[in-house]
Amino acid sequence: MKYGLAIVVVGGLLFGPQMAGAARADLEAGKQQAKVVCAPCHGPVGISLVRNYPNLAGQKEKYIAEQLEAYRAGTRVSEKLMPPIALQLTDQDIKNLAKYFSSLSGCGDECSVKDQ
Numbered sequence: 001m002k003y004g005l006a007i008v009v010v011g012g013l014l015f016g017p018q019m020a021g022a023a024r025a026d027l028e029a030g031k032q033q034a035k036v037v038c039a040p041c042h043g044p045v046g047i048s049l050v051r052n053y054p055n056l057a058g059q060k061e062k063y064i065a066e067q068l069e070a071y072r073a074g075t076r077v078s079e080k081l082m083p084p085i086a087l088q089l090t091d092q093d094i095k096n097l098a099k100y101f102s103s104l105s106g107c108g109d110e111c112s113v114k115d116q
């Protein structure tokens with residue numbers, strides 16, 4: 001009985017926060033993660049820094065999420081860098097990131113990165 005309770009408590013600590021937030025995308029969390037993990041390649045405002053890397057700003061939320069899931073599952077094959085990155089994303093991360101990148105306008109005053 002004691003052990004049973006301990007498992008429930010530990011399980012709650014491990015999975016509680018993720019499950020609690022799983023239903024909704026968190027744009028702010030997506031922004032923070034994007035800044036650290038995605039910006040070096042896809043740019044600080046979702047406009048890629050490299051000529052043959054894709055822009056993500058303004059892309060459809062569902063499309064972004066599906067691509068990340070496909071890289072993670074190995075059904076979208078790439079010799080470039082996305083599969084190992086996607087493998088580290090949780091379902092919640094994917095929702096957050098898709099929400100964030102789709103919310104960006106793509107161009108505007110912030111859009112100073114030109115095709116090199």
Ligand code: HEC
Pocket residue numbers: 033034037038039040041042052053054056063064065067068077078079080081082083085097
């Ligand atoms: C080291 C560079 C690099 C990093 C970091 C990176 N990406 Fe990518 N990403 C790429 C490249 C290159 C491609 C296009 C080629 C391919 O399929 O891998 C791509 C493709 C994508 C695509 C598919 C775009 C399309 O038009 O189909 C999505 C979505 C994406 N990345 C999201 C992300 C997100 C979200 C992050 C951060 C968690 C991230 N990427 C981090 C290099 C990177």
